[in-house]
Amino acid sequence: MVSPAAERGRVVRERLLKAAVELIPERGWTAVSTRTLAERAGVTPSVVHYHFPSLSSLLNEAATGQMSKMLAGLNELMESAPSPAEAIETMLTSVQEYTGADTASLLFIEAYLASTRDDDLRERIARSAAEFRRRFGEWLEQHEVPAPFETAAVLAASVDGLLLHRGLGLTANDPSAVLRRLLSTSPEEERQCEQ
Known part of the structure; x- marks a missing residue:
């Protein structure tokens, strides 16, 4: 059984994390201070460091x-998804809900930027991305997709890139259509591209 004090501590921690998730997109990573975070969470600044x-x-x-x-x-x-094609279609369609100016997109952009100066953050993001690529690669492997882990890595990077570029004005309404066109090139066209 969890003690009342431990439960209160868990609730305060969650409020602090929620406040951070709100403030990072609103103000930018470097503009979030202990004081503003504490105010948003409804606690004193000393509680943050506790x-x-x-x-x-x-x-x-x-x-x-x-x-x-x-x-x-x-x-x-x-x-x-019942097939790899439908899984990819679903992943790419899910990108449409992000504008690049929404809070989730801004949070990711701020975190990526901050990770260039913070080794711990970069490692945490890299672990999350690697875990996603591993699970996706295993799923693709079960569905007999050639080079499943490489495919998972490129598709994950594509989705990430689409999310980031939407904030820069990318207007492709159906990115999956573009990728389908690229994937439908003939073997002869592929050989020409390689030369």
């Missing part, structure tokens, strides 16, 4: 927690 070793560790946990949730959702979509 629950987390540093502000950056809190921000890292908040951002990578959201990323993991999104990737888990993509895994669920993929695993419910």
Whole structure:
């Protein structure tokens, strides 16, 4: 049985993480301070450091927690698809809900940028992405897709790129149609491209 104090601590931690997830897209990673975070969560600044070793560790946990949730959702979509083509179609269609200016997109963009200066954050993001690629690669392998792990890596990077580029004005309404056209090239066309 969880003690009342432990439950209160869990609730406060969750409020702090939720506040970070809200503030990062609103203000930008570097503009989130312990004070603004504490105010948003309805606690005193000292409580932030009671629950987390540093502000950056809190921000890292908040951002990578959201990323993991999104990737888990993509895994669920993929695993419910009856074929690899439909899994890819579903993944690409899921990108349409992100504009590049929505809170999820901004959170990811801010986290990616912050990860260029924070080894811990970069490693956390890399682990989440690697886990997604591994699970997707295993699923593709079960469906006898050639080079399943390489395919999973390229498709994951494509989805990531589409999300990032939507914030830069990408207007392709149906990116899966573009990829289908690319994949439908004849063997002769492939040989010409390789030369």
